[in-house]
Every structure is written in structure tokens, then in C-alpha cells.
Amino acid sequence: MERKIIIPGEVIIEGDSYLPGEGTTKTSEGIVALRYGLAEESNNLIKVIPLTGVYYPRRGNIVIGKVENITFNGWVIDIGASDNGFLSLMEVPRFVNKDALDEVLNLGEMVVLKIWAINKRGVDLSLKSRGLGKIDEGILVHINSNKVPRVIGKEGSMISLIKEETGCQITVGQNGIIWIKGKKIDDEVFAKKAIMFIAENSFKKGLTEKIQEWFKEEKK
Amino acid sequence: MNTPKIIKDRIIQYLGEGKRFDGRKANDYREVIIERGVAKNADGSARVKIGNTEVLVGVKMTVGEPYPDSADEGNLMVSAELRPISSPRFENGPPKFNSIEIGRVTDRVLRESHFIDLKKLCIKEGEKVWTLFVDVYAINDDGNLFDAAGIGAVAALKDVKIPKYDEAENKILWGEYTDEKLSLTKEIPLSLTMYKIGKHFIVDPTREEEDAIDARITIGGHDSTINSMQKGESGSLTMEEFYEALDFSEKIHKEVFKKLEKFLK
Numbered sequence: 001m002e003r004k005i006i007i008p009g010e011v012i013i014e015g016d017s018y019l020p021g022e023g024t025t026k027t028s029e030g031i032v033a034l035r036y037g038l039a040e041e042s043n044n045l046i047k048v049i050p051l052t053g054v055y056y057p058r059r060g061n062i063v064i065g066k067v068e069n070i071t072f073n074g075w076v077i078d079i080g081a082s083d084n085g086f087l088s089l090m091e092v093p094r095f096v097n098k099d100a101l102d103e104v105l106n107l108g109e110m111v112v113l114k115i116w117a118i119n120k121r122g123v124d125l126s127l128k129s130r131g132l133g134k135i136d137e138g139i140l141v142h143i144n145s146n147k148v149p150r151v152i153g154k155e156g157s158m159i160s161l162i163k164e165e166t167g168c169q170i171t172v173g174q175n176g177i178i179w180i181k182g183k184k185i186d187d188e189v190f191a192k193k194a195i196m197f198i199a200e201n202s203f204k205k206g207l208t209e210k211i212q213e214w215f216k217e218e219k220k
Numbered sequence: 221m222n223t224p225k226i227i228k229d230r231i232i233q234y235l236g237e238g239k240r241f242d243g244r245k246a247n248d249y250r251e252v253i254i255e256r257g258v259a260k261n262a263d264g265s266a267r268v269k270i271g272n273t274e275v276l277v278g279v280k281m282t283v284g285e286p287y288p289d290s291a292d293e294g295n296l297m298v299s300a301e302l303r304p305i306s307s308p309r310f311e312n313g314p315p316k317f318n319s320i321e322i323g324r325v326t327d328r329v330l331r332e333s334h335f336i337d338l339k340k341l342c343i344k345e346g347e348k349v350w351t352l353f354v355d356v357y358a359i360n361d362d363g364n365l366f367d368a369a370g371i372g373a374v375a376a377l378k379d380v381k382i383p384k385y386d387e388a389e390n391k392i393l394w395g396e397y398t399d400e401k402l403s404l405t406k407e408i409p410l411s412l413t414m415y416k417i418g419k420h421f422i423v424d425p426t427r428e429e430e431d432a433i434d435a436r437i438t439i440g441g442h443d444s445t446i447n448s449m450q451k452g453e454s455g456s457l458t459m460e461e462f463y464e465a466l467d468f469s470e471k472i473h474k475e476v477f478k479k480l481e482k483f484l485k
Binding site: 066108109110135136137138139140185186188189192 | 239241
């Protein structure tokens with residue numbers, strides 16, 4: 001079955017020979033979509049790759065957030081989900097002066113973090129991994145979190161293409177915030193343009209070829 | 221989510237090179253599109269798009285009593301509403317500071333330029349005059365709502381048809397219009413805003429850029445006359461910077477006016 005765009009309530013496929021996967025449900029009419037996105041079939045399992053919606057935090061996700069508040073034992077961080085994230089003092093891999101938490105992370109600053117646990121109180125975040133920490137330079141791009149997989153591409157093919165073409169360091173947060181840092185601001189703006197192009201055309205087929213063509217045209 | 225500080229630093233750095241994120245220069249305006257007569261129930265209406273910023277303006281006319289200090293003049297009321305649909309930062313409820321400011325700035329440029337001949341809106345001196353309600357609705361906020369509201373108000377007023385009024389019964393005949401239009405001056409007033417970021421002045425910022433500004437000054441004028449002004453945000457302007465802003469605004473007025481001319485005939 002080919003990938004096709006479906007809307008909630010639409011019957012994706014009739015009959016009993018298929019199983020409902022993520023974003024779908026089974027009714028007497030067949031497999032019905034619950035979300036707006038692309039329908040895909042593999043091994044008789046139908047699933048929907050959503051194109052819109054909010055960000056649902058998952059354990060192990062790398063996210064980019066903004067420091068909202070400083071408490072006595074950590075930082076409250078806005079990661080764009082329904083719950084705020086919390087970064088505890090224990091999860092910072094260096095010595096922190098308890099009387100001056102703002103020297104490490106101050107209000108309004110952006111950080112790259114990892115989600116290490118989700119519970120009913122909220123999302124627990126960590127800095128104990130490579131490549132995590134405060135962002136001090138560069139630009140940030142917001143896209144819908146459901147389009148993040150398209151920006152990364154299969155096994156990172158898309159993102160490494162952009163990195164190669166623009167010469168920028170790019171960190172993609174699973175919550176849809178992307179950090180670009182390059183040698184020149186021109187490069188950063190170019191990378192931003194490329195990412196916005198992918199986000200706009202995320203539902204199209206053969207996106208990697210399209211973006212290659214786009215790069216050729218833009219570089220003229 | 222508000223724009224973080226690192227983006228502000230980058231915007232200022234990039235402006236130092238004379239460039240902006242979307243490829244414009246400091247004095248470039250985005251594309252402006254005006255549609256007139258978009259709302260059926262209003263006596264005059266206009267939709268203004270500046271890039272992704274979109275504003276809907278409606279004008280409604282009713283008959284009411286004049287104010288005691290202007291017994292032979294019609295009344296003009298301008299209000300702006302920032303609907304939650306336009307941006308995640310706006311909430312439902314009574315108008316807040318920024319929407320009141322947009323309404324008042326727009327009101328001032330219309331009033332002080334004497335764009336509308338309010339004396340012609342008098343029906344019976346001291347007793348009955350026309351009241352003009354100009355309502356500005358933000359549909360999408362991608363920065364520069366001030367200018368969009370100003371342009372929209374002018375475009376909507378140009379679209380107004382005066383409704384029929386039964387003087388004996390003292391009521392407006394709904395849905396019936398006279399051939400009369402509002403009596404407006406030839407010179408079109410424009411209120412355009414100069415935004416100061418770091419040391420630089422820009423016009424028509426996007427949302428990201430508007431978050432990074434230190435100060436803004438809205439200058440309303442028509443036919444190379446300044447008739448209204450409003451300074452906003454916490455940053456300050458020195459005398460030199462103020463003159464720079466004035467010179468800048470004169471150029472921008474001419475430029476934007478050319479863009480709008482075909483829509484406002």
C-alpha cells in the first residue's frame with residue numbers, strides 16, 4: 001500500500017486482514033484513522049505518521065528547553081509539552097554552588113537536555129550525557145514536533161546532508177526546537193531556510209532528492 | 221514561547237552586517253495585500269496582510285448623541301482586539317494594555333490628520349450625529365500589528381457606505397445603503413512604526429524581531445506632515461537617534477505609500 005494523507009475518521013482500509021497500529025482504531029468498517037497524517041502499512045499493521053499535534057515527551061528524548069524558574073534544588077524548564085520539565089541539582093555533572101544556581105543556568109537561557117524519567121509530577125530532565133548543556137550562541141528554529149523525524153531523515157541522512165551543505169552544527173530537539181550554530185550567521189540563516197523548507201514539504205514523497213535539488217538551486 | 225536572548229544577540233549581530241533573517245534589509249517592508257469589502261455585516265471593511273501578519277478591520281455606523289464639546293461633529297471610536305487565534309500569547313477577556321495601545325494609536329492618526337470630515341456626519345446639531353466604530357481584529361500576529369491596524373483602518377474607512385436612516389422613526393434601515401460615501405481627505409494618513417534594535421532602526425519586524433526590540437516609535441503623517449506620535453517599550457532614544465528615526469520614517473512613508481496606492485484608490 002502506498003503512503004497517503006488521511007484525516008481523522010477516514011477509513012484507511014476495509015476488511016479484517018489488517019491490524020490497527022499507532023494512531024488508528026479498528027471498527028466494523030475497517031481500520032479508521034484517529035489522527036491527521038500519513039497512513040503506512042508494514043507486515044499487515046496499519047499506522048499513522050501524524051503531521052500535526054502537540055509534543056508528547058518520551059523517555060530518552062533529547063529536547064531543547066528554556067529556563068522558566070529556579071528553585072532551591074533545581075530548575076523548572078519549559079520544553080513545550082503540557083507539563084514543565086524539572087532539572088534537579090543531582091543531574092548536573094559538575095559542582096554547583098547551592099547559593100548561586102543562576103551562575104550555572106539563569107532565567108531565560110536555553111539548554112539541551114535529556115528526558116530520563118516521566119512521572120505524574122512532571123518530566124525529569126538530565127544533563128548527564130554528551131552534547132548536553134547550555135546554549136550560548138547560535139539561532140533556534142521552531143517546527144512542529146511531528147516533523148522532527150523528517151528533518152532527521154532515515155538514520156540521520158537528512159540532517160547530515162544539511163550539515164554538509166551548510167557547514168553548521170545542528171542539534172535537533174525532539175520537541176521541535178532546533179539549534180543551529182555555524183561559523184558565519186549567513187550559514188546559520190541558510191540552514192534555517194533549509195529546515196523550514198523540509199517542514200513545509202514534509203508530507204511529500206522523495207524528500208531527500210527534493211532537498212538536494214533545492215540546495216543546488218539555492219547555491220547558484 | 222518567547223524569543224530567547226541568544227536570538228536577540230544574533231539579530232543585532234546580523235543587522236550589523238546590514239541583513240535580516242528573512243533576507244530583507246533594514247528598510248524593506250514585506251509584501252502588503254489589502255482586500256476591501258470582506259465583511260458582509262459591516263458598513264465598510266478591509267483585510268490587510270503584511271507578510272504573515274493579518275488584520276481584519278470593520279467599520280459600523282450608528283446614530284447617537286454628540287459629545288458636548290463637539291456638538292456639530294460625528295463621533296469616532298477606534299478599538300483593537302487581539303484575538304487568541306492570532307497568537308498563543310493573547311488571552312480571551314477584557315482588552316489588555318497592548319490592544320488598548322493599538323486602538324489609541326490608530327485613533328490618534330485618524331483624528332489628528334482630519335482624514336474624516338466629522339462635521340459632515342452631523343444630522344442635527346447637539347442632538348443627533350453619526351457615530352463611527354472602527355474595530356481592528358488581529359487574525360495572525362507575525363509582528364508589526366501597529367502598522368497593519370493603521371493601514372487597515374484607512375482602507376476600511378475608504379470602503380464605507382453610509383446606511384439609510386429614517387429620521388422620523390429614529391432608526392437605521394438595516395441592509396439599505398445610500399449612494400453617499402464618507403467624506404475623506406485626499407491625503408491618506410499612514411502611521412508607520414520605526415523599531416530600534418541595538419543601535420539599528422528597522423521597519424516591519426517579524427515576531428522574532430519584535431521580541432528583540434529596545435524601543436519603538438510610531439509616527440503618523442499625511443502629505444509630509446507629522447500629525448501623531450507614540451513611543452513604546454522601555455528603551456530610550458537620544459536626540460540624534462530621534463532625528464534619525466524621523467528621517468527614516470519620511471523615506472518609509474513614501475515607500476509604503478507607493479505600495480498601497482493601487483489598493484486605496
